[in-house]
Amino acid sequence: MNFVKRYLLPRLIIYFLVIFIGITTVFIIPRLLPTDPVLQTITRLRAQGAYMDPESTQRTIETLQELFGLKGSLSDQYVKFWQRLFKGDFGPSFFQFPTPVMTLIKQSLPWTAALLLTTTLVSWLLGNILGGFAGYFSSRRWGKILDYFAMVIRPMPYYILALGLLILFAYVFPIFPLGGGYTIGMRLTWSWNTFLTLLRHAFLPALSLLLIGIFVWFQAMKLVVQSVKTDDFVKYAEIGGIKSNKIARKYVIKNAMLPQITGLALSLGQIFSGALITEMVFSYPGLGTLLYNSIFTGDYNLLMGITAISILVVTTSILVIDLLYPLFDPRVRYK
Amino acid sequence: MKVLKDLLRDGKFAFGFFVLIFLIFLAFLSFFSPYDPYRWNVVPRDTPPSWSHILGTTSRGQDVFWELCFAVRNSLAMSLIAGVFSRIIAILVGMVAGYRGGMADRFLMFLSDSFLVLPLFLIIVLIGSMAKARLSLVSLGLLLGVFGWAWDARVIRSQVLSLRERDFTYTSLLSGARTMSLIFKEYMPFLTPLVFATFIGNVSWAIGMEITLAILNVFRIEIPSLGTMLQWALNYQALLLGYWWWIGTPVVTSVMLFIALYLLSISISEYLDPRMRVQRIGKA
Numbered sequence: 001m002n003f004v005k006r007y008l009l010p011r012l013i014i015y016f017l018v019i020f021i022g023i024t025t026v027f028i029i030p031r032l033l034p035t036d037p038v039l040q041t042i043t044r045l046r047a048q049g050a051y052m053d054p055e056s057t058q059r060t061i062e063t064l065q066e067l068f069g070l071k072g073s074l075s076d077q078y079v080k081f082w083q084r085l086f087k088g089d090f091g092p093s094f095f096q097f098p099t100p101v102m103t104l105i106k107q108s109l110p111w112t113a114a115l116l117l118t119t120t121l122v123s124w125l126l127g128n129i130l131g132g133f134a135g136y137f138s139s140r141r142w143g144k145i146l147d148y149f150a151m152v153i154r155p156m157p158y159y160i161l162a163l164g165l166l167i168l169f170a171y172v173f174p175i176f177p178l179g180g181g182y183t184i185g186m187r188l189t190w191s192w193n194t195f196l197t198l199l200r201h202a203f204l205p206a207l208s209l210l211l212i213g214i215f216v217w218f219q220a221m222k223l224v225v226q227s228v229k230t231d232d233f234v235k236y237a238e239i240g241g242i243k244s245n246k247i248a249r250k251y252v253i254k255n256a257m258l259p260q261i262t263g264l265a266l267s268l269g270q271i272f273s274g275a276l277i278t279e280m281v282f283s284y285p286g287l288g289t290l291l292y293n294s295i296f297t298g299d300y301n302l303l304m305g306i307t308a309i310s311i312l313v314v315t316t317s318i319l320v321i322d323l324l325y326p327l328f329d330p331r332v333r334y335k
Numbered sequence: 336m337k338v339l340k341d342l343l344r345d346g347k348f349a350f351g352f353f354v355l356i357f358l359i360f361l362a363f364l365s366f367f368s369p370y371d372p373y374r375w376n377v378v379p380r381d382t383p384p385s386w387s388h389i390l391g392t393t394s395r396g397q398d399v400f401w402e403l404c405f406a407v408r409n410s411l412a413m414s415l416i417a418g419v420f421s422r423i424i425a426i427l428v429g430m431v432a433g434y435r436g437g438m439a440d441r442f443l444m445f446l447s448d449s450f451l452v453l454p455l456f457l458i459i460v461l462i463g464s465m466a467k468a469r470l471s472l473v474s475l476g477l478l479l480g481v482f483g484w485a486w487d488a489r490v491i492r493s494q495v496l497s498l499r500e501r502d503f504t505y506t507s508l509l510s511g512a513r514t515m516s517l518i519f520k521e522y523m524p525f526l527t528p529l530v531f532a533t534f535i536g537n538v539s540w541a542i543g544m545e546i547t548l549a550i551l552n553v554f555r556i557e558i559p560s561l562g563t564m565l566q567w568a569l570n571y572q573a574l575l576l577g578y579w580w581w582i583g584t585p586v587v588t589s590v591m592l593f594i595a596l597y598l599l600s601i602s603i604s605e606y607l608d609p610r611m612r613v614q615r616i617g618k619a
Binding site for chain 1 (some may be wrong): 586
């Protein structure tokens with residue numbers, strides 16, 4: 001009972017408050033900016049050569065206002081906005097007009113989820129293991145070599161790294177496809193062949209994400225380990241004659257892991273923004289590509305829908321990790 | 336000055352420092368540019384590097400070297416605005432939260448938590464894509480500043496929390512020092528290195544953000560910056576046409592800039608952390 005009151009409840013309250021603030025921001029931003037999406041749409045229609053008499057213009061404006069949720073006073077709009085949100089309705093996309101935003105997101109979410117969740121988790125694991133050992137045995141040669149690699153790869157803008165990989169492995173040495181998630185015209189069936197094709201297409205984007213991810217975790221872990229390893233209990237274990245491999249695994253890495261778990265939660269938050277550049281460079285058919293198109297075509301409904309959903313997903317994943325945290329850290333459990 | 340001398344003995348710091356000095360020199364050169372960066376077709380198009388145009392020219396008829404000078408100047412200026420502005424917010428929030436504690440602390444930390452959790456990148460893109468034509472260098476810097484303070488405020492807060500419990504705080508309070516003078520005279524010297532280290536990280540983040548926004552086409556493309564330079568080169572298919580000097584220049588410059596800033600920040604934080612310093616001396 002104490003656990004619920006002390007640990008669960010405050011986190012749940014913060015969870016809902018953050019979602020509230022995030023969604024409210026998504027609601028307010030477009031309304032603060034001096035651009036009017038309704039007017040813009042009409043200007044675009046006119047620019048495409050559509051003739052409209054004043055009466056039908058008026059009707060178009062009203063319909064558009066209805067669709068954008070721009071009808072009525074600000075507070076009315078706000079209430080409507082939440083009502084629609086609970087029903088999972090973000091209105092239609094402008095670019096692919098009558099298709100609801102929700103359908104588009106549902107189509108592309110699995111691609112992004114599969115690619116980014118896997119790479120985030122794998123790079124977290126690998127980076128922490130490598131960083132943990134490199135930090136503990138900091139005088140070994142392989143650790144130093146990894147360190148130099150990290151020093152060059154880590155600060156590189158992700159976009160440039162991804163572009164470099166694409167040029168190298170798809171253009172100079174055409175081993176992997178130039179882009180896309182599957183071969184054009186292919187039907188997705190449950191077969192070995194389909195699986196291989198999907199894997200071949202996902203390889204380069206995954207590699208680029210892994211490279212950056214592993215080295216980011218590597219360095220963070222190395223820093224933590226270097227400060228943990230000077231702690232008294234490690235000295236004690238060393239004097240006690242415990243094998244250094246065991247000290248590294250059981251004493252140092254286990255303790256240094258704790259801040260990294262929080263880091264994992266925060267990095268899950270970067271998944272959606274990470275997807276944007278990856279999928280743009282490799283033209284992978286996920287949420288990022290959808291987002292990119294929505295930015296280019298000024299598809300505010302779609303943009304707002306994706307932002308709102310990513311806020312929900314990110315905060316929820318952080319809440320889940322936060323709730324799992326007592327499993328890893330006995331100090332939190334017994335408080 | 337002595338600190339600088341100490342730091343320069345570290346190879347990482349020396350490298351970062353000289354690269355940065357060189358780039359700042361380029362930025363100053365832009366004031367003596369013979370060409371206007373906003374005008375097209377002032378030089379022959381698509382010529383590879385030669386003596387008259389050291390880094391070649393672009394398909395827009397601009398000199399790559401002089402465009403680079405402007406780009407470096409604008410990118411640095413924008414990121415400095417972002418860095419300074421977010422530092423001001425971070426220091427204020429960190430100090431108030433750490434020193435006041437209680438409700439103020441809880442509220443401010445909740446705010447910074449929400450900033451950490453929310454997909455800020457998407458929100459920045461959302462704002463950027465809606466205000467596309469109006470976003471100037473200064474307003475982009477301010478926008479990035481508004482979003483870049485959350486983590487650093489936490490770092491400063493935790494430092495203030497530990498400073499508050501030290502004896503000199505009580506000594507100065509009991510001898511009648513005002514809160515403001517305590518904070519600025521007594522705490523600031525402890526916080527300055529921390530602020531400086533986070534400042535570098537933030538500047539680097541802002542430059543990367545600008546490049547990303549420019550490539551996504553949500554920043555004004557006519558303003559020369561590292562991002563827009565790359566975007567123009569990509570737009571004109573410089574890669575496929577083999578104009579390596581055009582696309583290579585912003586790529587190499589920004590990679591160098593990022594590595595330099597990164598090395599500076601790790602070198603400074605190693606210098607600040609006595610434990611790391613001991614390990615480094617032990618190794619050498």
